[in-house]
Structures are given as C-alpha cells and as structure tokens.
Amino acid sequence: MEDPLLVAARKTRDNASARFSNFKVGAALEDADGRIHTGCNVENATYGLTVCAERVAVFKAISEGARGFTRVAVVADTDTLTPPCGACRQILWEFCGDIDVVLVNLHGKTETYRLKDLFPKPFDASFL
Numbered sequence: 001m002e003d004p005l006l007v008a009a010r011k012t013r014d015n016a017s018a019r020f021s022n023f024k025v026g027a028a029l030e031d032a033d034g035r036i037h038t039g040c041n042v043e044n045a046t047y048g049l050t051v052c053a054e055r056v057a058v059f060k061a062i063s064e065g066a067r068g069f070t071r072v073a074v075v076a077d078t079d080t081l082t083p084p085c086g087a088c089r090q091i092l093w094e095f096c097g098d099i100d101v102v103l104v105n106l107h108g109k110t111e112t113y114r115l116k117d118l119f120p121k122p123f124d125a126s127f128l
C-alpha cells in the first residue's frame with residue numbers, strides 16, 4: 001500500500017493555483033501524532049507574493065496547533081525530483097528541524113534527504 005503521506009501530497013498538488021508558471025507542487029507534512037497537513041503552491045499576479053506548497057503546509061499545520069514534525073513530502077511533475085526552494089528550507093528548518101524530506105514525482109520516483117543535508121549551515125533562533 002502506498003505511503004499515505006505521498007498520496008496526500010499528490011492529491012493536494014491538484015489544488016495548486018499555478019496559472020502563471022503552470023508548475024504545480026503538492027506538499028504533505030506529518031506531525032508527531034501521525035496527522036498529515038497538506039499544502040499546494042498559490043501564485044499571485046505580482047509573482048513575488050507566491051507561496052510555495054511547503055510553506056503553505058507548514059503554516060497551515062502551525063495554525064492548527066500541530067507541533068513536532070517528522071517528514072515532509074514534496075510532489076512535482078519533474079524527472080529530476082523537485083527540492084524545496086531556499087525560503088522553504090529556512091521555514092522547514094525553523095518549524096520542523098532536521099526532518100526527512102521525501103521528494104516524489106508523478107511516476108512514483110522518490111528520494112529521501114535529511115533537511116540538514118539540504119540546508120547545512122542554517123541561521124536560526126540559536127543565533128539571537
């Protein structure tokens with residue numbers, strides 16, 4: 001049976017509002033209780049106000065009171081699997097720590113990384 005986290009990320013990708021780039025992304029974040037929080041990219045006519053799928057998932061989860069995350073899945077329609085952008089790595093690091101980042105495409109190809117390997121020298125609250 002397919003991992004529910006990947007199923008959720010792929011399903012949420014269908015909700016992406018990506019009329020400027022046509023690049024749809026879905027994300028799903030698993031919390032300590034095993035609950036799944038989803039997000040898709042939401043674009044904007046100014047372009048710059050676009051929010052990526054990963055950040056939507058994190059902010060939704062935090063706003064629902066979820067804490068203690070274990071994995072995030074990111075789904076896009078690319079042969080070379082799509083990793084989180086720099087801004088999303090920062091937000092994932094601050095709210096989730098060194099979680100598993102599971103990259104997936106529509107053909108079921110997956111690769112899993114630790115966030116620390118994708119974001120090796122983070123700035124975070126420990127500096128403040």
Ligand code: THU
Nearest residue numbers: 021023025041052053083084085
């Ligand atoms: N995007 C994401 O949602 N997540 C990523 O990991 C990479 C990029 C979105 C932002 C924008 O809507 C579109 O993909 C093209 O950059």
